[in-house]
Amino acid sequence: MCLAIPMRVTEVHGNPDDFSTSQIAVVDADGISREVRLDVVDHWPNVGDYVIVHAGFAIHSLIEEEALKNISLLKELAANMPQELLT
Amino acid sequence: MKYFDEYRDGSIARALVADLQKAVTRPMRIMEVCGSHTMAIFRNGIRSILPDGLELISGPGCPVCVTSASHMDAFIAMADRPGVRVAIFGDLFRVPGSKGSLANASSRGAKVDIVYSPMDALDLARKHPDDLIVFLGVGFETTTPTIAATILAAKNQNIRNFVVFSTQKTIPAPLTALLEDPALRLNGLLCPGHVSAIIGAGAYVPFAEKYKIACVIAGFETTDLLTSLILLARQIGAGEARVENTYGRVVAWEGNMRALKMVEEIFEPCDTEWRGLGCIPGSGLKIREKYREFDAEARLDIPLTPASEPKGCMCGNILKGINTPRECPLFGTRCSPASPVGPCMVSSEGTCAAFHKYGMDE
Numbered sequence: 001m002c003l004a005i006p007m008r009v010t011e012v013h014g015n016p017d018d019f020s021t022s023q024i025a026v027v028d029a030d031g032i033s034r035e036v037r038l039d040v041v042d043h044w045p046n047v048g049d050y051v052i053v054h055a056g057f058a059i060h061s062l063i064e065e066e067a068l069k070n071i072s073l074l075k076e077l078a079a080n081m082p083q084e085l086l087t
Numbered sequence: 088m089k090y091f092d093e094y095r096d097g098s099i100a101r102a103l104v105a106d107l108q109k110a111v112t113r114p115m116r117i118m119e120v121c122g123s124h125t126m127a128i129f130r131n132g133i134r135s136i137l138p139d140g141l142e143l144i145s146g147p148g149c150p151v152c153v154t155s156a157s158h159m160d161a162f163i164a165m166a167d168r169p170g171v172r173v174a175i176f177g178d179l180f181r182v183p184g185s186k187g188s189l190a191n192a193s194s195r196g197a198k199v200d201i202v203y204s205p206m207d208a209l210d211l212a213r214k215h216p217d218d219l220i221v222f223l224g225v226g227f228e229t230t231t232p233t234i235a236a237t238i239l240a241a242k243n244q245n246i247r248n249f250v251v252f253s254t255q256k257t258i259p260a261p262l263t264a265l266l267e268d269p270a271l272r273l274n275g276l277l278c279p280g281h282v283s284a285i286i287g288a289g290a291y292v293p294f295a296e297k298y299k300i301a302c303v304i305a306g307f308e309t310t311d312l313l314t315s316l317i318l319l320a321r322q323i324g325a326g327e328a329r330v331e332n333t334y335g336r337v338v339a340w341e342g343n344m345r346a347l348k349m350v351e352e353i354f355e356p357c358d359t360e361w362r363g364l365g366c367i368p369g370s371g372l373k374i375r376e377k378y379r380e381f382d383a384e385a386r387l388d389i390p391l392t393p394a395s396e397p398k399g400c401m402c403g404n405i406l407k408g409i410n411t412p413r414e415c416p417l418f419g420t421r422c423s424p425a426s427p428v429g430p431c432m433v434s435s436e437g438t439c440a441a442f443h444k445y446g447m448d449e
């Protein structure tokens with residue numbers, strides 16, 4: 001049920017504070033463009049950010065930097081990580 | 088994008104597997120709460136590399152699986168009403184009540200539409216002005232805000248032939264019920280990714296404190312899951328019980344305030360029945376009086392009558408982590424994904440379906 005893949009935002013429409021406007025983003029997922037609702041997204045995204053989508057609604061927006069955040073933790077954890085991955 | 092490659096990198100995963108072996112220094116039981124995690128763990132082959140001593144138990148986090156037979160009966164009774172068209176997520180279609188499923192209702196002429204988003208149900212309402220569209224709300228904290236937003240949109244757009252039958256549930260309530268049960272002997276919780284994106288990592292602090300249980304929030308990639316299991320094993324090995332979050336790219340400590348506010352506006356807590364777990368006080372969400380016109384139970388008079396579970400099905404015990412699917416005599420014989428007996432086999436996230444798809448030869 002949970003789609004974990006962040007989708008890239010290409011268009012943003014509507015006013016974050018006014019639910020009577022259509023709060024919609026156009027996202028790109030593997031080359032296919034789709035509309036998602038922004039009514040319950042935690043932070044209003046900008047074009048170029050990423051969103052996590054559930055049942056047609058963006059529930060979370062993130063910038064690329066955040067998407068990479070856990071990787072440093074990963075590398076720290078894998079004590080016997082092959083050397084070439086630690087660069 | 089670099090992001091995907093790193094989270095799926097095979098050599099990183101192998102290094103993490105070796106770390107996990109080292110971290111499991113004593114027998115430990117960890118529950119993966121969420122059905123999407125159950126599926127991801129099987130799909131990524133994590134179950135087959137678990138170190139001896141680490142036991143993974145599937146929890147109650149499959150929304151279709153915990154929908155009670157009496158709720159299913161009410162759904163079907165509603166679909167059978169003239170002038171009603173029900174809109175559902177696809178997983179619900181074949182779930183058995185005490186007398187058949189929505190699939191059966193549909194084949195005898197009931198109008199049942201499968202939708203991807205609750206917003207699609209609103210489109211149906213526009214397209215079929217003479218039908219009352221009933222969206223069957225089944226889900227946890229991740230789905231509830233999307234339904235709340237849809238109700239608000241219906242109100243703003245003055246759509247009058249759209250209602251929701253809410254069986255929405257919250258995850259912390261059944262966790263409390265499970266942790267109160269000493270028979271389970273749990274040491275750690277692998278906490279859901281997207282439920283936590285809404286309620287926040289901080290929501291698990293009471294569990295870590297009161298039940299001395301290690302809690303780690305995880306994403307859905309192989310490395311997310313392995314990292315989380317390592318942190319859980321290390322906490323348990325060291326006799327600690329804290330909340331850690333390895334899915335920080337999606338889950339904030341305080342959760343998604345916009346979504347929580349939206350839910351608070353539309354819904355209020357109520358008691359609700361869970362398949363296998365019984366009635367759990369305060370674990371459900373019903374539509375507030377102010378939005379009564381969108382409440383299916385207020386608009387249509389639908390009785391909830393006690394209903395029996397499918398004969399011989401052990402889903403109740405499986406949802407509680409007491410039994411595994413293989414201990415059910417019907418598993419793989421009378422009950423399979425092609426002809427399921429219980430909801431844990433119907434739902435693509437159900438534990439029985441996961442064992443059947445990936446774990447037959449384990």
Ligand code: SF4
Binds near residue numbers: 429432
């Ligand atoms: S195998 Fe089928 S009958 Fe047995 S518990 Fe699972 S869903 Fe129920």
